[in-house]
Amino acid sequence: MGRVSRHLLDRFAVRLSAAGLRLPGVREALAETGPRPEAGAAAGEGEALFAGLPAAWRSAAAGGVRPVPVGDAAIGRARELLGPDAGVRRELALLRLARTLAALHGRPSASADDSDAAARLIGVAVPQDAPGRPESGPEPPGPAPGPTGLPGTVPERRAAGGDGRPRPRDGDRGLLDTGPAEGIGTAPGAAPSPADGSPYPEDEPAAARDTVPLSGPRRRSTGPVSTRGTVIGTRRATDLRDIAHARTVREAAVHQRARGTERFTVSPVDLHSNVRAAAPERVLVLLLDHTCRGGTGDGNWPEVLAPFLQWAYTSRAAVQVIEVGAADAADELRAGSFTARGVLDPRVPGALYRRAGRATPLAHGVELAAHTLRRLLRRQGTGPAEAWLVVVTDGRGNVPLRVSHTGRLAGPVAAAGVEDAVEAAARIGAMDRTRLHVAVVDPGREPYGDLPYVLADRLGAIVVDGRHAPGAEAAGE
Template structure:
């Protein structure tokens, strides 16, 4: 905002001029004060719900987010932590929330509102969404921002019943000016408040500036905003009009090619500043203050010269030259002399020649601190920035999935030979041919399931089940990830009482967690033998088959091992089905050695977790196994509070 006039030498101080900042003098060259006032405006006006900070130091993202949350709640601490969006967020994580609960009849799945839609209709402070790097935001997060920012009502229908919400959340995004060109213009236009905060240092309580990341920075900035903070109910700032002069001034400042969204954003900011100033309407002065706040250059109008002032030198009438010549102007830098053409008619020399056309030249760059760095012509953009990656569905890839049925063939690829012969055999008598004949109408091809994008491998050691253990609750985060990701589930069971061979591990593959065999495997009775080494080997073989497929392998896989590490069956016994005398610690050593093969696999797609049931003695065995697997350890004695599968 523009600083008010200097205080007169005699009190009292004059009231702030119309269009001045509501907090008195707010210097526009101070990034901390500009940032604070911008956050106040975003909290007071829902139409300014998107705030984009350019070139913010990464260490200041958390302090600024805490300040914004405190401004929204009107207290020193935010009511709830913000929702942080990054490159790994999916539509299932944002719009819906799936809760899986185990009961006596199996697993119950319930779908409710997600973090972007829950609580939007409730009263209280608006929620806060933080994007630490807008250029690396996932496609799902970009689409959510485009749909929610600036919208009055949004209808959500994703994986559940249709729900109509009124978005109240405020978005705080951070991006480097060099990366803005990679972001979609549709997404950038949704952020009404955009300002450059390069070199921002938050003020200290004593008035001096501190280095980024100081602990007292947030409290100091809140203290500095004590006079400007208003109760933020999220319902708007009240009836404040915008006069024609403010609209015309916005068009003059932004230029004819700015677009409607930029003009609306500037006018809404000017209206908010007028409301905070107590003015009944926004004037051209408020538009200038809004432009200075976000970093748009405001030209200074030339002072009017009084009639009695003498004319500056060089502005008086020029002496007449020879007949037929144009007067020579002084101070223009051209200095061209008059020359005669067509008799007595003289023309001015045009000076040095300048190139025209499409010759390469230096591209104009935006001014330093400009809120619109994407206007640079040399910016590189994605072709379809709001679209997800395409998957290949035709060609040889379509012949590698699991066969789930047959259909009448349209070509000679992937023929179902058994079904084709059966169809041909039915019509042999009617055809009355001496040899067995196959007609084109008899041809059938296989119907295959698509290759899974995500896989969950469960290794369940039933002999480690404690008397009060509840596996459905412990494994709920992983099962929820598999359900929302439509992941294929492979279950490897060790030490079950009803196993076909108690010295060997058993396994089965399910298309999803809703397969009845999955909840049944979580409630089996414990047996006597624990062929843990054989189970780890089966898990390694399954993961190796999945990850080595080029082009059809899963994009992400989880291996969850539920065991206490006490394997009393060596790997050789698991292969042969019989034991040779005493085993001692051979079963544990074989399991650890088999686990080291999994630890060397592709860790960009494979995540491993070991669920520790917390049994004594030998409570360190799960940690030894997790160290060889390269896995995280989850406390199996806790229930729904377990947090492990970040998906």
């Protein structure tokens, strides 16, 4: 369900779990009725499929289902069943199903009992004894009491109950007895199968939503802030702010002969302004130390970083990649960096597979990360609402910060590179943590296996074990 937007899911009137869904035994039913001619084979299959439906349903379907009105009692009952947090579309979907059930049974209008029947059909918990309403007929015997609804669904939030979850009753049962839900896809860090009780798994807070509507953050249209950001195009100008000079001159040059003027003339209709990308609301900063690949292997970084990359994708976060110790670096004594509008930029996955070089200017990489975060978080009005800094390193910096600044190496290095990296990390640790989160991925290299934890301590970061599957974390002290 994380692959479909919630405002689209609320439009489905009938929602059943597809895990283990099986149609009635068509072959067995056909075998009991005996062989049929080829011309009537399709009709025989249809009769066998609908043989288990009530007679009123079959007769109504054959003669056409006429629409019936929905009573106020049905509307009130639908709101009571779905709770105050349910949207209008979800209530309308349930009422559409209740109206269809009423028409199939030949009733003149949909009542509260039809809303209860519609809720039971899709797996919404229904109280056994509704207060203030006459009790309906006895429910047919079902399986042993247990959690209501279909397997593989998430409980619906309601006002009833201290924890906001519905209380299962003995009389509640789902339409189909399906098997356990199974995960789809091979993406690491997939969310576990939600609990039983409701056909609305999108209500689960931990549901993985790797594809949300592809709409960027709201763009400012007035004020000086609108002149910031990367230029992504041009449009006809409505004022004199942020004029696209090259496009304006080209547009004016086209009409010079028709205007018949001696001097080059720019008319108001020639003016075009820049279209700029909106300021990102979330930012992911990756600090990659390529010289620590010996402990993790070339193919382990995508799996370890998958939760962070998935967060950046689903939240449409901008990505800042800082690389240290790459074999093809322009200057092996300095860290390199680039900015991408998102994780779909081909440079981002390319940075995860670079070969390791000889030098490790870790201190310069941490300093670049500190400057990047400080510049982003200081923007008034357009700064990100949330930022993640993920550092993948073994902590073995062998290039002092002074060498990275001057480009000249003189004398032995000793532990100066490590000390400078830890000192630069302390500046990030002193930043405001209201919007900033930091994680250090430990590749588990020996000796000096405690260096990533020392760096995480100064950064105020959590430590992710890079030798195992994603999710194994320990809080940095």
